[in-house]
Amino acid sequence: MTAPAEVRVLLVDDQELVRSGLRRILRRKDGFVIAGECSDGAEVPTAVREHDPDVVLMDLRMKEVDGIAATRALRAHAANPPVLVLTTFDDDELLSGALRAGAAGFLLKDSPAEELIRAVHTVAAGGSCLDPAVTGRVLRTYRTATPARDGRGVDGLTAREVEVLALIGRGHTNGEIARHLGISEVTVKSHVGHIFVKLDLRDRAAAIVHAFDHGIVAPS
Known part of the structure; x- marks a missing residue:
């Protein structure tokens, strides 16, 4: 039986400590390769071209280009890898904005490691993942701000x-x-x-x- 392909992940977060923690969670033994890292959304298009990731794990709040703008920019990219937003903020407006920009889902940073692993595999396989802790509120905000x-x-x-x-x-x-x-x-x-x-x-x-x-x- 052929082993499943490894999931290539691009980490986008302006905090090195966070990226280091994600590297420790998304290990090769669980089917992941960290294809590259970015400290700001402005770096994402170039990194996607260079590293060809299967999933972009995206922070929302960054100094120059935020995660929503970076996600929106990827929709015009030829490869257009799926984006999983990972944030400390259960801010309904931000998370619904990420969905409108084209994110495949979102997860709060205090989620268990097992949930992150499952979410990245799900998004890589073409699914969506919405953190149940805030899904109801975020969807209400999404539908309010999105034309009917x-x-x-x-x-x-x-x-x-x-x-x-x-x-x-x-x-x-x-x-x-x-x-x-x-x-x-x-x-x-x-x-x-x-x-x-x-x-x-x-x-x-x-x-x-x-x-x-x-x-x-x-x-x-």
């Missing part, structure tokens, strides 16, 4: 697509959804694409908000 969609709910979705949307809302990756539903990952990707088009959703974070808004899943 056309209110289609789940109208137009097939029963299978509703199942897939519910699993996206719970943070599952395409691979996990495929195993849960007993279908191929290619089929899951097709369903996800149809959901995004039918509901006019930009990304998985928007799909999670939609699932919460329409009662398909509820904040834990």
Whole structure:
């Protein structure tokens, strides 16, 4: 059996002490390689080009270019690796801003190491991860600050697509959804694409908000 590929992580935080702690948690034995490090968001585009990370672990508050601006800039980058925001601030405006900028999720820095490891693997596999400690509040802020969609709910979705949307809302990756539903990952990707088009959703974070808004899943 082929060993799973290592996840290449780019650390972005203006505190060396924090980056050192993250290096100790995201070890090779758990499937990680620290591809590079940045001390400010301004360094991120160049670092992504040079190191080709699978996940960018992004701080929010930095001196020159903050994590939201850096995340937004990556959306125009050819590789566009997923961003997992890691912050000490349970600031609803900041975290919802990170989602609007295109982050795949967020985690508070006081989360257990095991939760960080799981979150980085999830995001690397194409899933989303929202810290349950603040998810409900952040989603309320997100939907308040984001222009309303056309209110289609789940109208137009097939029963299978509703199942897939519910699993996206719970943070599952395409691979996990495929195993849960007993279908191929290619089929899951097709369903996800149809959901995004039918509901006019930009990304998985928007799909999670939609699932919460329409009662398909509820904040834990």
